Amino acid sequence: MYPGTHARTTPLKPAVIMSGSQREMSYRELDDSSRQLAVALADLGLRRGDVVAMFSDNAVECFTIYWAALRSGLYLTAINFHLTAEEAAYIVRDCDAKVLIASGRLETLAEDVRRLAPEIEHAFSFEGELAGFGSYADLLVSGGDRELAEQPRGSDMLYSSGTTGRPKGIKPPLLPIAVDEPGDALTALAGQMFGINAADVYLSPAPIYHAAPLRWCGAVHAYGGTVVVMERFRAEDALAAIEKHGVTVAQLVPTMFVRMLQLDAGVRNSYDVSSLRIAMHAAAPCPKDVKLAMIEWLGPILIEYYGSTEGAGITVINSQEWATKQGSVGRSMLGPVHVCNEDGDELPAGEPGLVYFERAERPFEYHKDLAKTKQAEHPAHANWTTVGDIGYVDSDGYLYLTDRQSFMIISGGVNIYPQEVEDVLTLHPAVFDVAVIGVPDPAMGEQVKAVVQLRDGIVPSDELADELIAHARTKVAAYKAPKSLDFVSSLPRTETGKMMKRLLVARYTAQPAVGG
Numbered sequence: 387m388y389p390g391t392h393a394r395t396t397p398l399k400p401a402v403i404m405s406g407s408q409r410e411m412s413y414r415e416l417d418d419s420s421r422q423l424a425v426a427l428a429d430l431g432l433r434r435g436d437v438v439a440m441f442s443d444n445a446v447e448c449f450t451i452y453w454a455a456l457r458s459g460l461y462l463t464a465i466n467f468h469l470t471a472e473e474a475a476y477i478v479r480d481c482d483a484k485v486l487i488a489s490g491r492l493e494t495l496a497e498d499v500r501r502l503a504p505e506i507e508h509a510f511s512f513e514g515e516l517a518g519f520g521s522y523a524d525l526l527v528s529g530g531d532r533e534l535a536e537q538p539r540g541s542d543m544l545y546s547s548g549t550t551g552r553p554k555g556i557k558p559p560l561l562p563i564a565v566d567e568p569g570d571a572l573t574a575l576a577g578q579m580f581g582i583n584a585a586d587v588y589l590s591p592a593p594i595y596h597a598a599p600l601r602w603c604g605a606v607h608a609y610g611g612t613v614v615v616m617e618r619f620r621a622e623d624a625l626a627a628i629e630k631h632g633v634t635v636a637q638l639v640p641t642m643f644v645r646m647l648q649l650d651a652g653v654r655n656s657y658d659v660s661s662l663r664i665a666m667h668a669a670a671p672c673p674k675d676v677k678l679a680m681i682e683w684l685g686p687i688l689i690e691y692y693g694s695t696e697g698a699g700i701t702v703i704n705s706q707e708w709a710t711k712q713g714s715v716g717r718s719m720l721g722p723v724h725v726c727n728e729d730g731d732e733l734p735a736g737e738p739g740l741v742y743f744e745r746a747e748r749p750f751e752y753h754k755d756l757a758k759t760k761q762a763e764h765p766a767h768a769n770w771t772t773v774g775d776i777g778y779v780d781s782d783g784y785l786y787l788t789d790r791q792s793f794m795i796i797s798g799g800v801n802i803y804p805q806e807v808e809d810v811l812t813l814h815p816a817v818f819d820v821a822v823i824g825v826p827d828p829a830m831g832e833q834v835k836a837v838v839q840l841r842d843g844i845v846p847s848d849e850l851a852d853e854l855i856a857h858a859r860t861k862v863a864a865y866k867a868p869k870s871l872d873f874v875s876s877l878p879r880t881e882t883g884k885m886m887k888r889l890l891v892a893r894y895t896a897q898p899a900v901g902g
Contacts, residue, residue, distance in 0.1 A: 387566060387573075387608045387609065387610070388453065388456065388457060388565045388566050388607070388608060389401060389413055389416045389417045389420060389453055389607055390417045390421070390457075390566065391566060391610070392413040392417075392584070392607075392610040393413045393414045393416070393417035393418075395610075396413055396584075396610065397412060397413055397414035398412050398413075398414065399412060399413050399610070399612065400412055400413075400612045401413045401415075401416040401449070401607055401612065401613065402416070402446045402449055402612075402613050402615060403612060403613070403614045403615070403631065404444070404445070404446060404615055404617060405589075405614050405615060405616045405617070405623070405627040405630075405631070406616065406617040406618075406623075407617070409446055410446075411446040411449065411450075413610070416449060416450065416453065416607070417453075419450040419454075419526060420449075420450050420451075420452075420453035420454040420457060421454075421457070421529065421533060421534075422526045422527075422528075422529030422530070423450055423451065423454035423525065423526055423529060424454040424455075424457050424458040424529070424534055424537075425528075425529035425530070425532045425533065425534060426525045426526065426528045426529040427454060427458060427460065427485060428458060428534060429528065429529075430484070430485065430507070430508055431484070432458075432460060432484055432485065433459075434458075434459030434460070434538055434540075434560065435459065435460075435461065435560065436460055436461070436484050437460065437461045437462075437463055437481050437482055437483045437484060437543060438451065438454075438455055438460055438461070438462050438463070438483060438484070438485045438486075438487065439462075439463045439464075439465060439477070439478050439481060439483035439485070439486045439487070439506075440452075440462060440463070440464045440465065440486075440487050440488075440595075441465045441467060441474060441478075441486065441487070441488040441489070441492065441496055441499060442464075442467065442487075442488060442489035442491075442492070442594070442595075443467055443489055443491060443492070443593070443617070444593060444594050444615050444616070444617050444618075445489055445491075445512075445513065445594075446615075447487075447489070447512050447513070447522070448464070448594045448600075449603065449607070449613075450526075451487055452464075452542075452600065452603075452604060453604075453607070455540045455541075455542075456539060456540045456541070456565055456604070457534070457537045457539075457540070457565040458534055458537065458538070458540060459537075459538035459539065459540045459560060460540040461481075461540060461541055461542065461543040461557070461560075462540065462541075462542050462543065463477065463478075463481040463483060463542070463543050463544065463545065463555070464542065464544060464594065464595035464596075464600060465477050465478065465545070465595060466545075466593070466595050466880075467489075467492055467495070467593075467595065471495055471498035471499050471502055472502060473553075474495075474499045475498075475499045475502035475503045476553075477545050477553060477555075478499060478503040478506060479503050479505055480545075480555060480753065480754065481543060481545075481555055481753065483506060484506070484507050484508065485506070485507065485508045485509070485510070486499070486500065486503070486506045486508070486509040486510075486519075487509075487510050487511070487512070487522060488500075488509070488510075488511050488512075488516060488519065489511070489512060489513050489514070490511045490512060490513045490514020490515060490516055491513050491514060493514070493516070496511065496516050496519070497516050497517050497518060497519075500516070500517075500518040500519065501518065508520070510522040510525050536564070537564050537565045537566070538560070538563075538564060538565070539560070539561050539563050539564060539565045539567070539569075539570070540560065540565075541558050541560055541561070542558075542597070542600060542601065543555055543556065543557045543558070543753065544556055544595075544596075544597050544600075544695050546695060554752045554753070554755060554758055555752060555753030555754065555755075556695050556696050556697075556750050556752065556753070557750060557751050557752070557753045558697055558749060558750050559749075559750075570608075571697075571720060572601050572602075572605055572697075573604075573605045573608045573609075575700065575719060575720075576602070576605040576606070576608075576609070577609060579702055579719060580635070580664060580666070580689065581664075582605060582606060582609050582611060582635065583609050583610075583611065584609055584610035584611055585611070585634070586606060586609070586611035586612070586634045586635050587611065587612045587614060587631050587632055587633045587634050587635070587661075588602070588603070588606040588611055588612065588613050588614065588633070588634070588635045588636070588637070589614050589616070589624065589627055589628060589631075589633040589635070589636040589637070590602065590603050590613055590614065590615050590616065590637060591616040591619040591624050591636075591637075591638065591642065592619065592637070592639065594615070596880075597695040598637065598668060598669060598693075599637070602637055603615070606635075611635075612631075614627055614631050614633060619642060619645075621642070621645040621646045621648070621649050622649060622653060622657075624636070624638075624642070624646070625646070625654065625657035625659060626657060628657065628659045628661065628662060629657045629658045629659065629661075632661040633659075633661055633662060634661055634662060634663050634664070635662070635663065635664045635665075635666065636662060636664070636665050636666070637666050637667070637668075638665060638666070638667050639667060639668070639669040639670055639883035640667060640669075640670050640671065640672040640673070640676060640883060641670070641819070641879065641883040642883070643667065643672065643676050643677075643679075643680050644676055644812065644813075646680075647676065647679050647680070647683075648818075648841070654683070659684065662684060662687055663687060664687055664689055665680070665684055665687050665688050665689070666688070666689045666690070666691065667688065667689075667690050667691075668690065668691045668692060668693065669883050669884060670883040670884055670885075671787060671805050671809070672690065673808075673809040673812045673813065674712055674713060674809065675809075675812075675813045676812065676813065677690075677708070679813075681705055685705075686704075686705035686706055686709075687705065688704075688705045688708070689702065689703070689704050689705070690702070690703050690708065690715055690716060691703075691715070691716065692715035692716065692785065692787065694773045696749070696750045696762070696771065696773055697749045697750055698743045698745070698749060698750070698762075698771040698772065698773060699718055699719075699720045699721055699723065699743025699744075699745065699771075700718070700719050700720050701715050701716035701717055701718050701719065701723070701785050702716045702717070702719050703715060703716030703717070703784070707784075711780075711782075711784045713786055714780070714784040714785060714786050715777075715785050715786070715787055716784060716785065717782075717783045717784055717785070718743065718783075718785070720743065720745065721743055721744045721745045721746075722743075722744045723741065723742070723743060723744075723779055723783070723785055724741075724742040724743075724744060724764070724770055725737070725738070725739040725740070725741055725742070725777065725778055725779055726739050726740050726742060726764065727739050727740070728740070729765075730764055730765040730766055733778070735778070735779055735780055735781045736778055736779075736780060736781070737778055738776055738777060738778040738788050739776065739777075739778070740772050740774070740775075740776060741772055741775045741776065741777045741785065741787070742764050742767075742770040742771060742772045743770065743771060743772075744767070744769060744770050745769050745771070746769065747769050748763065748768055748769050748771055749771065750771070775787055776788045776794065776803065787805075788803045788805065788806070793805075793823075793887055794824075795822075795823070795824030795832050795834055796824070796831055796832055797824070797827065797830045797831060797832050797833055797834065797865065802824075802834060802865070802866050804821075804822035804823065804824075804834075805822075806862060806866065807822045807834065807836065807858060807862055807866055807867065807868065808820050808821065808822050810857070810858050810861040810862055811836060811838070811854060811857070811858060814854060814857055815841075816840055816841060816844045816850060816853075816854070817838055817839075817840065817841065817854070818839045818840055818841040818842075819838070819839040819876075819877045819879070820836060820837065820838050820839070820877075821836070821837045821877055821885050821887060821890055822834060822835070822836050822837075822868065823835055823837065823887055823890050823891055823894065824891075825870075825891075825894045825895065826895060827869075833869045833870070834866065834867065834868045834869055835868055835869065835870045835871070835872065835894065836854065836855070836858070836868035836870075836871040836872075837871075837872050837874055837877065837890055838854065838871060838872070838873055838874070839873075839874055839875065839876055839877050840873060846873035850873075851871040851872075851873070854868075854871055855867060855868050855869075855871055877890075878890065
């Protein structure tokens with residue numbers, strides 16, 4: 387299914403509501419605009435497998451562009467508008483986009499990207515004029531009342547967030563189906579496992595350029611539900627949107643949970659969130675205490691899933707399962723999970739190693755990077771792929787993640803997983819946010835450092851640093867606890883909550899660690 391299906395049955399139903407501006411787009415409008423844009427892009431010479439780049443903040447136009455690509459066999463590359471012009475232009479060039487569509491609200495940033503990517507054949511802007519860009523509105527008009535003779539299903543081709551290096555283009559194979567035919571795994575999973583249907587109102591608080599918000603909004607549209615999009619996440623605003631629109635399904639990330647829990651209890655409980663039947667979360671590990679607090683507040687409606695932009699695999703666990711499998715991210719829904727050592731040998735239950743998902747065929751490749759694609763493959767099985775996460779599977783098939791391979795700290799030959807220490811410090815009453823990294827140590831190779839952002843009104847001090855380190859030592863083995871702790875005004879996270887640890891590591895690797 388796709389918006390055209392619902393434009394015929396419920397044409398006036400809102401497909402998109404912007405929670406801040408209250409701007410709406412009906413299914414008729416979404417179908418008409420995406421059809422017009424698909425035709426206009428074909429007139430520009432784009433054919434199946436070509437790429438359209440989208441550079442925008444959260445806006446209703448994003449969904450027109452997304453569905454225009456999906457109903458004409460194109461790839462859509464949505465670009466993070468928080469990047470510098472040089473970083474964004476790299477993605478525009480690397481993805482081989484033939485068309486760039488940008489929001490005028492990005493102003494000189496979008497213009498600089500256009501200037502730095504002269505290879506782009508055509509560029510258009512909406513919500514304001516931009517130098518070097520044509521009119522998006524005129525482009526839509528040029529599509530007229532025409533339709534494409536065929537509507538092969540397209541796909542996104544998104545770029546990794548670059549938490550551990552230069553962003554990588556993740557290119558899935560195009561499915562041999564039309565846009566209104568079944569066959570997309572996420573859309574099927576949304577219905578089968580999450581029960582997404584036309585009655586649902588889905589809250590999307592994260593930037594649309596990320597994989598989960600973009601794909602899940604698309605899946606909700608496939609079933610005919612309404613998507614409520616926040617222009618920017620704020621904890622109290624999210625609660626207000628849930629109450630106002632009768633949201634039934636919300637997708638959040640653990641840092642959003644923490645921000646909600648940090649609200650004054652009176653404020654938090656003043657909003658009616660009883661319409662929620664699912665609060666799903668993913669993107670980053672959720673500390674056990676945070677999840678327990680959310681379940682106590684909202685009830686057993688949390689569903690966690692673990693996946694990746696690569697689409698290698700997906701696991702799911704509901705609140706009832708999690709009650710007896712605390713810390714697990716669930717069982718695989720798309721294919722067997724294999725946990726292997728560095729040589730590729732499969733490990734027994736309970737022993738941590740590199741997590742691989744097995745699919746009938748490799749579900750992605752890294753664009754223009756055969757070496758990275760090969761690195762993601764198991765040495766003996768090309769259809770077993772990994773994104774570099776470390777974990778183990780228990781005897782019941784539940785997956786537990788311990789950390790990213792690239793974030794693991796090796797101190798004196800012992801492996802230390804930062805996530806375990808971060809979970810301990812996250813809900814300390816003085817802590818707003820925390821990252822744990824390895825820093826050079828002349829004797830041990832690396833030592834554990836915590837970098838902490840304090841809550842408003844808390845004053846950093848050597849005494850508080852000692853208190854936090856001592857607190858960690860009461861919860862984890864002494865060798866895992868931080869040997870030093872620094873306070874910072876903010877930590878570098880993406881909008882979906884992923885810590886940009888490479889930035890912290892770069893800051894500290896050039897200087898010796900000191901005790902705290």
